[in-house]
Amino acid sequence: MIQARIGSGHDFLRLTTDVAENGPPESLLAELRLHGLSASVQVVHHYATGFADLAEFFQRHVDDWRGWDGVRTWESLEGDLRIDASHQYGHVQLRVTIQRFQPGWGNEGWTATGDLTIEPGEQLSQIAQELKALATGS
Known part of the structure; x- marks a missing residue:
């Protein structure tokens, strides 16, 4: 099992794969x-x-650790995971949205959104390394 943990303490997004x-x-x-x-x-x-x-997406934030303008967005193919990133007040601010869609018509399913704050130095670099390992399966 490989995992990446984005966040601190009790507030985080954990991505796990076999x-x-x-x-x-x-x-x-x-x-x-x-x-x-x-x-x-x-x-x-x-x-x-x-x-x-x-x-x-996260490596780009490591490379631009001093900041960038606007919001950068990554979204999964089917829209069930979306991460919006901005650089504010010397920190990386993430707005994470996960959704579960039900088959059929209408308003079936749910959406959860939360905000996470990441330090742009070592914490962000660690996240990028974990995500690289997760993406390559190693």
């Missing part, structure tokens, strides 16, 4: 845990990139 026999994982479990909130969803990878684009 080790794949033939390279990158086909899916991961996204668990959002905040004070008073716990939600999880299974996220399927994009057939061409797997989760490499998620690892690259």
Whole structure:
């Protein structure tokens, strides 16, 4: 099992996958845990990139640790996991949204959204390393 933990203390997004026999994982479990909130969803990878684009998304923040303008967004292929990142007050601010859609028509399913604050130095670098390991299955 490989996992990446994004956040601090009791507020975090944990991404977990079983080790794949033939390279990158086909899916991961996204668990959002905040004070008073716990939600999880299974996220399927994009057939061409797997989760490499998620690892690259966080590596880009490591490279730009001094800050950037606006909001950067990563979203899974089916929209069940979305991460919006901005650089504010010397920190990386993440808004994480996970969703579970039910088959059929109408308003069936749920959405959970929470905010996480990440330090742009060592903490962000550690997250990027964990995500790279998760994306490659090693």
